[in-house]
Amino acid sequence: MLRELLQAREALVEALKHEANQAEHATGLPLLEGLTAARRALLERHIKQIGAEMERVIAADRDLADRAARCAQVQGVGPVTTAAVLALMPELGSLEKRQAAALLGVAPLPNQSGTCDKSRHIEGGRHRLRKTVYMAALSAARHNPVLCAFYQRLRARGKPVKVALSALMRKLIELLYLLLKYPNSSLAR
Template sequence: MQEKVNLLTSIPGIGQQTALMILTLLPEIASSENKSLAALVGVAPFIQGGRKTLRKALYMAAVASVRWNKPLADFYHRLRAKGKCGKVAIVAVMHKLLSMVSSVYKRKSPWVENLA
């Protein structure tokens, strides 16, 4: 379990508590695709509801990611520049962050920022 937590905490904005919540409240992360994970959590643009506790944890991780994760910060500011309100932009960041978490978990390698 510690190895999985270390993988997820390699993503800037994901702390140990958020990683543990993802691993315990979202056991489907190993077998589901990004769209179905987003629907389960409730951050998909076409669905409401989902797992409230996990969504709250992802919200706080998204707020931290906007500050510490450059690709997600750029994405957030791009959405805000297009006229999206703050909450909509944060939910989009949550969706993208969930995709990053899924990718890191399935690849079993730490997150690396693409500098190319």
């Protein structure tokens, strides 16, 4: 049920982006501007309703609520990311860290053939979850002191922004893994 709610929310967010783009390029007709504003307000209301329903579904299940509370310990991981992790990677606590990173699609893969040895890259994984964790990594890079320091160290060593964010995504999924695998552990916010 949580997965379906998450999928419906993603569709509404995409529709809201579409409406925002239309509003940006409006021709100045008051009728069209009013209709676009009304559709945007309706979409925003539906997104809030789905968010509330996702929180209700999580709270109704004791195991999900416990796992969600552990995920919420990480600063930068909000309710949408928590719901996405619980719905799209329910096996997170039972995997190894490397497997979790590979399932997310942020494990660096070698690009070798014969004597050719190129830089590593990321690919594959669960795309919908990776998009959500990417947004959480952006938030964590600004607001989580530990992850912000990690990100700044990578940038200071000359890593490109996307490479540093990919490493931060991996670190974030590893933190969530540790919190879900070891229920008695806790992190300082």
